[in-house]
Amino acid sequence: MIQLKGIQKQYGTGAAQVTALKHIDLTVNKGEIFGIIGHSGAGKSTLIRTINLLERPSAGQVLIDGVDMTALGTGRLQEERRTIGMIFQHFNLLTSDTVAENIAFPLRLAGQSKAQVAARVQELIGLVGLDGHGDKYPSQLSGGQKQRVGIARALATNPKVLLCDEATSALDPQTTQSILSLLLSINKELQITIVLITHEMQVIRSICDRVAVIDGGEIVEAGPVTDVFLKPQHPTTQEFVAQVEGNLNESLTVKNYAAGERTMIRITYIGEQTYEPVLFETMSGCNVPFVILQGTVSRLKETPYGQLVLELRGAEPEAIRAVELLRSRGLDVEVLRHG
Template sequence: MIQLKQISKTYASGGRLVHALKDIQLHVTKGEIFGIIGHSGAGKSTLIRTINLLERPSTGQVVVDGVDMTALSQSKLQEERRSIGMIFQHFNLLSSLTVRENIAFPLRLAKRPKDAVKRRVDELIGLVGLQEHADKFPAQLSGGQKQRVGIARALATDPKVLLCDEATSALDPQTTQSILSLLLEINRRLHITIVLITHEMQVIRSICDRVAVLDSGEIVETGLVADVFLKPQHRTTRDFVAQVSELPEIAQGSTDGMSGRTQVRITFIGEQTYEPVLYHTMKEKNVPFAILQGTISRLKDVPYGQLVVELHASGGEAERTIAALREQGLDVEVLKHG
């Protein structure tokens, strides 16, 4: 659906050349929710704005649904942009227009018939749950209600892609969750491809299918959210995962007093999370164990569990037990050897 091919963006600032994006290669599949996470200044907003060419890349190609956006004339680009909706951190509503009029605005720009505009606006007001607020002005709305108007407006022209530029960062946690639930419902009901940027790992784990981690204008890690969240490889990714991890870090201190014992972190993904795999394996190997820490949670629709376990075994016995756990499809990381 979306392909970014060798995208770079440079600009001059204070007499020096700034590399905002560096050789970005990215593919977003039709119908998925794809997250891009990074710290402030990492290049997230620049990257998402290259998709609809609000930011024109210095080099590279942007292909959306088979169309090379970077090769279009200005008039053709304007036409193609109607298939790409966008919602913003600070809503960008027109203060002099009502909810209904804000949603209708892009349809009027597209010169749609009045009766078609009314039908579409009524449909979208129902979709985002603003039936009781249709004739209010933005100043009369809460932050969450304003963002719902922004979402409805972005969907007005029936786009194939919805871009979300820090769409929840100005909202409180409860409102954020309601907006994320709405985006997930829209994705499932309309099969629309969603690309969102954020600096919050909780947003990624709640609704995204895949994620790319951006650091200093470069993608340093990408993959399925479950893989990236549970097995982060890059320092920046580990920083983000630490924001929302339910498991405290295990102290990497002395192994004194651990003779004959081995500490491991075991990760379960999917339905295996609820199966007694650990119990059965330990019973078969006749290895006593103690659970030191543990959590069960979800990454979007995927359940997962993490346990820190102390095996009352060492040397070859511990290695055979760990191998047996891995044969069951579990990810096992050795933390301490006795």
């Protein structure tokens, strides 16, 4: 669906040149929600804006459904851009226009008739949950309502791709969740491909299928959210995961870890196994006492998962046998410490 090949972006020239993106290669599949997460200044805004060429890359190709956007002339590029909607962090609404007029704006630019515009606007107002607000002005709306207008406007021309540039960062947590739920329903109902950037791992965890982590203009880690979230490899990814999961190394330090014949392990459950008594059944059969030190049960989009940190009390051979039994039940078990 979307392919970024060898994307580079530099600003300035000579000694003043700054490299914002370095050799980016990414593929976004049709119909998925793909997240790009990074700190401020990491290059994520530049990256998402290369997809519709609001930022033209210094090198590389942007292909959407096989069409090389970087090779198009001005007229053809404008046509292709109509197939890409964009939602902005600060809404970018026309303050002197009503909700209905804001949504109608791209339809009028596309040359649709008044009847077509009116019908489409009413359809979109209902889709984003703004019934009864069509005649209001942006100043009369809450932040969440303004973003719903932005979403409706982005969907006006039936795009096949929806880009979200920090679409929830200006909203409170409750409103953020309602907007994420709306994006998820739009993705399911319209089968529209969504690419979003954020600095919040909670956003990625809530709705994304896959994620790329960007740091210093480079993709440092990428993959399915379940893999990246549950087994982060890069320090930047680990930092983002700690935003929502806490930091094991901080809460279970060597200082407060009891020494002796004790083994600390981390068990990861994914899917319906999360809700089954696998731990009880397995540990009952191997007669190794244990203490739960830390645990969580939650969801990654629609996939349930759980993580438990246990202290196994007993000699190392018994602890190893317990670990092997847990793994034989299909659990992911990592030995964190033995002492």
